[in-house]
Amino acid sequence: MTLIDGKKTAAEIKQEIAAQVKEMESRGERAPHLAAILVGHDGGSETYVANKVKACGECGFRSSLIRFEDDVTEERLLEEIKRLNEDDAVDGFIVQLPLPKHIDEQRIIRAIDPEKDVDGFHPVNVGNMSIGLPGFVSATPAGIMELLRRYGVETKGKHAVVLGRSNIVGKPMATLLMQKSNPGNCTVTVCHSATPNIKEICREADIIVAALGVPGFVTEDMVKPGATVIDVGTTRVPDATRKSGWRLRGDVDFENVAPKCAFITPVPGGVGPMTICSLMMNTLKAKKK
Amino acid sequence: MTLIDGKKTAAEIKQEIAAQVKEMESRGERAPHLAAILVGHDGGSETYVANKVKACGECGFRSSLIRFEDDVTEERLLEEIKRLNEDDAVDGFIVQLPLPKHIDEQRIIRAIDPEKDVDGFHPVNVGNMSIGLPGFVSATPAGIMELLRRYGVETKGKHAVVLGRSNIVGKPMATLLMQKSNPGNCTVTVCHSATPNIKEICREADIIVAALGVPGFVTEDMVKPGATVIDVGTTRVPDATRKSGWRLRGDVDFENVAPKCAFITPVPGGVGPMTICSLMMNTLKAKKK
Numbered sequence: 362m363t364l365i366d367g368k369k370t371a372a373e374i375k376q377e378i379a380a381q382v383k384e385m386e387s388r389g390e391r392a393p394h395l396a397a398i399l400v401g402h403d404g405g406s407e408t409y410v411a412n413k414v415k416a417c418g419e420c421g422f423r424s425s426l427i428r429f430e431d432d433v434t435e436e437r438l439l440e441e442i443k444r445l446n447e448d449d450a451v452d453g454f455i456v457q458l459p460l461p462k463h464i465d466e467q468r469i470i471r472a473i474d475p476e477k478d479v480d481g482f483h484p485v486n487v488g489n490m491s492i493g494l495p496g497f498v499s500a501t502p503a504g505i506m507e508l509l510r511r512y513g514v515e516t517k518g519k520h521a522v523v524l525g526r527s528n529i530v531g532k533p534m535a536t537l538l539m540q541k542s543n544p545g546n547c548t549v550t551v552c553h554s555a556t557p558n559i560k561e562i563c564r565e566a567d568i569i570v571a572a573l574g575v576p577g578f579v580t581e582d583m584v585k586p587g588a589t590v591i592d593v594g595t596t597r598v599p600d601a602t603r604k605s606g607w608r609l610r611g612d613v614d615f616e617n618v619a620p621k622c623a624f625i626t627p628v629p630g631g632v633g634p635m636t637i638c639s640l641m642m643n644t645l646k647a648k649k650k
Numbered sequence: 651m652t653l654i655d656g657k658k659t660a661a662e663i664k665q666e667i668a669a670q671v672k673e674m675e676s677r678g679e680r681a682p683h684l685a686a687i688l689v690g691h692d693g694g695s696e697t698y699v700a701n702k703v704k705a706c707g708e709c710g711f712r713s714s715l716i717r718f719e720d721d722v723t724e725e726r727l728l729e730e731i732k733r734l735n736e737d738d739a740v741d742g743f744i745v746q747l748p749l750p751k752h753i754d755e756q757r758i759i760r761a762i763d764p765e766k767d768v769d770g771f772h773p774v775n776v777g778n779m780s781i782g783l784p785g786f787v788s789a790t791p792a793g794i795m796e797l798l799r800r801y802g803v804e805t806k807g808k809h810a811v812v813l814g815r816s817n818i819v820g821k822p823m824a825t826l827l828m829q830k831s832n833p834g835n836c837t838v839t840v841c842h843s844a845t846p847n848i849k850e851i852c853r854e855a856d857i858i859v860a861a862l863g864v865p866g867f868v869t870e871d872m873v874k875p876g877a878t879v880i881d882v883g884t885t886r887v888p889d890a891t892r893k894s895g896w897r898l899r900g901d902v903d904f905e906n907v908a909p910k911c912a913f914i915t916p917v918p919g920g921v922g923p924m925t926i927c928s929l930m931m932n933t934l935k936a937k938k939k
Contacts, residue, residue, distance in 0.1 A: 467783060487780050488773030491825075492817050494756060496773075518846045526828050528781050535824070536780075539815050539840050548851065550839040551828050557807050562837065 362619055365508050365591075365626045371634035374507070375419045378645055382421035385648075393648035394423040395479065395640070396445055396454035398438070400464075401431040406457045413455070416637045422644060425451070435464045439472050446474040453479030453647040455640070476650060479643035482529065491536050497643045502533040504635030505570065505591055507642075509544040514568070514589050514624055521547040522563055524579070524612065525572035530593055534570050559583075571612035581617040589624040593632050609633075651908055654797050654880075654915045660923035663796070664708045667934055671710035674937075682937035683712040684768065684929070685734055685743035687727070689753075690720040694886075695746045702744070705926045711933060714740070724753045728761050735763040742768030742936040744929070765939060768932035771818065780825050786932050791822040793924030794859065794880055796931075798833040803857070803878050803913055810836035811852055813868070813901070814861035819882055823859050848872075860901035870906040878913040882921050898922075 382392050395417050399410045410426065417424035427441060438456070445454045454477055460466050470478075475485040481497035489496030498506075509516060521538045525531035531551060538547040547568065552559045563569055563583040571579050572593035584590060594612030611628030619625050626632055671681050684706050688699045699715065706713035716730060727745070734743045743766055749755050759767075764774040770786035778785030787795075798805060810827045814820035820840060827836040836857065841848045852858055852872040860868050861882035873879060883901030900917030908914050915921055 467781070484774050484777030484781060484783065484785075486777065488775065488777030491776050491780055491821055492756070492773060494773065518844050526830075532780055532825065532828075535840070536821065539821075539842065541815075541842075541844075546842075546844040548839065548841050548845040548847075550837065551824070552837050553828065553830075553835075555807050555830075555835040556837040558837075 362622050363512065363624045364619075365512050365624050365631060367504075367508060367626055367631040367633065367635045368629075370508060370511055371504075371638040374638050375416065375641060378420040378641055381645065386421075391450075392421050392423055393452050393644050394425070394450060395644045396425040396427060396451050398427045398429070398441060398445075398454065398456045400429045400433055400438070400457070400460055403459075406459075410457050412637055413640060416641055417644075420641050420645075422641070431461050433461075433464075435468065438464065438469055442469065442472045446472075446477060451477065452650075453477045453644045455480045477647060479640055479647055481533075481643065487528075487533070490533060493540055493542075497646070498537070498639070499529050499533045500639035500643065501530050501572075501593060501632060501636045502537050503639040503642070505534065505593070505632060506537055506544055507639065508591070508626065508632070508635055509589075512624060514544065516544040516568065517546040519547050519567035520550065520565060521568040521570065522550045522552060522566035523570045523572065524552050524559065524563075525574070525593075526551055526553045527572065530570075530572040534572070538568075538570075573612050575612055576610040577612070577614045579613040579618060581614065581621060584618050584621050586621050587623045588621070590618060590622050590626070591632060592626050592628050595628060595633060651911050652801065652913045653908075654801050654913050654920060656793075656797060656915055656920040656922065656924045657918075659797060659800055660793075660927040663927050664705065664930060667709040667930055670934065675710075680739075681710050681712055682741050682933050683714070683739060684933045685714040685716060685740050687716045687718070687730060687734075687743065687745045689718045689722055689727070689746070689749055692748075695748075699746050701926055702929060705930055706933075709930045709934075711930070720750050722750075722753075724757065727753065727758055731758065731761045735761075735766060740766065742766045742933045744769045766936060768929055768936055770822075770932065776817070776822070779822060782829055782831075786935070787826070787928070788818050788822045789928035789932065790819050790861075790882060790921060790925045791826050792928040792931070794823065794882070794921060795826055795833055796928065797880070797915065797921070797924055798878075801913060803833065805833040805857065806835040808836050808856035809839065809854060810857040810859065811839045811841060811855035812859045812861065813841050813848065813852075814863070814882075815840055815842040816861065819859075819861040823861070827857075827859075862901050864901055865899040866901070866903045868902040868907060870903065870910060873907050873910050875910050876912045877910065879907060879911050879915070880921060881915050881917050884917060884922060 481499040486496040539549045570591045576596045592611035592613040597607040598610045600608040770788040775785040828838045857878045859880045865885045881900035881902040886896040887899045889897040
């Protein structure tokens with residue numbers, strides 16, 4: 362069994378990026394600049410944005426954090442997005458989701474210039490990815506593809522089963538895995554809440570990507586010996602032994618599943634660090650344009 | 651076994667559209683107007699475009715056919731697209747594919763105003779469909795969804811197997827079938843040229859959508875009793891008994907597969923007429939915007 366060490370891989374990639382940034386600067390160019398809009402004070406969102414800002418530092422990027430309170434209007438947010446779209450000193454930016462209920466998330470996403478949409482959430486980028494055209498690919502699926510590539514996981518002709526059909530993980534993951542590319546060229550099955558026989562389908566999978574958000578959902582009896590298991594789940598579960606009172610748990614019963622696998626990602630330290638890393642790669646790409 | 655009669659359904663829908671157009675006109679509005687750009691004189695393309703023009707007539711639409719010779723430049727085509735984008739008297743238009751090799755198809759598609767892209771090929775429309783936002787859905791998958799709806803084929807929790815991963819059929823078909831909607835909510839598997847065990851996978855399918863372009867590919871031994879089989883294939887095969895010397899053949903060995911099915915579409919007269927019908931529905935929608 363090979364543990365896919367997302368933390369280590371992400372660290373390597375960030376070093377590679379930092380080297381490129383140094384080279385850029387030695388040519389007299391400015392470093393890439395990522396901006397993030399954060400609305401409110403949700404604990405999870407605060408952590409995610411803080412980690413993104415930190416990653417920018419590690420890559421030698423400039424970062425800007427733009428904060429709004431929970432009661433910010435949609436119009437005010439759209440105004441800020443327009444400003445960022447027009448600001449030549451900003452290469453890419455993200456709006457941390459979720460947003461408060463009175464704001465139309467899709468309207469906000471559509472307002473972002475697709476050329477600066479480093480999260481890859483704008484319909485143009487979603488469409489380009491589906492068609493196989495250049496653009497920004499959503500960070501989590503892009504990070505998973507990078508892990509498969511760097512660990513040399515064989516994908517061609519393999520049966521990949523994606524658990525979950527969300528817009529930011531399940532659907533783009535399925536699209537990327539089926540594309541005529543390497544990694545890719547998988548037969549892909551997408552399962553979700555309306556699938557009656559997920560267990561049986563998983564048992565036939567060479568690759569499982571679990572993105573349901575149900576802690577410990579994928580159990581040992583669902584995994585074929587020699588399978589590759591990618592765990593996208595990150596649910597906070599109570600843990601009295603931690604100072605915080607909680608720990609992250611994935612969608613996979615890691616302890617019992619891992620011994621059967623050819624490759625498996627842990628939680629934390631698997632997909633999570635790669636997601637932020639993809640955002641950095643997208644920002645570098647945006648700067649190069 | 652129920653034969654899904656696409657020709658009959660398409661005729662009904664065109665009548666429904668024609669009634670709406672009459673009502674529009676009685677309110678003093680002009681009828682919808684579809685334009686088509688045709689490059690060269692390819693037999694297949696000529697037939698498709700002629701059928702589209704004919705369907706416009708049946709729906710009470712205005713239609714315009716704009717012809718260019720094979721040696722037209724990309725710039726000239728882009729100019730024409732710009733003109734159509736700006737022409738308020740044109741609600742939607744299509745560029746009949748394939749285009750000659752010296753023209754970048756994707757560049758042409760991207761030049762079309764997404765609001766007039768009634769073929770649903772522009773990345774924005776592809777992305778909107780994937781996310782589940784309003785927009786134009788590619789005509790063939792939209793037509794198949796309409797057939798499933800009108801024939802009351804149960805899809806929720808069913809296993810749909812899509813054969814083929816093209817941008818205009820396989821991929822959007824998979825996306826539509828997995829959406830949380832009715833029809834939809836299927837577990838979806840996409841198979842393609844790199845899938846080693848298509849036969850075995852098809853045998854587990856409740857619904858098969860065959861879009862490989864390989865005549866007679868789906869044989870009786872690949873179909874579970876009671877399955878629904880949708881045949882997107884339309885290959886011209888030699889037929890000495892016809893005046894033309896050829897006939898259309900689907901991806902399904904209809905004669906032997908049909909008796910096992912709950913529902914099946916014939917070729918011709920199944921998906922084909924519905925594809926043109928979806929284009930009419932999209933044009934009506936474009937006019938209403």
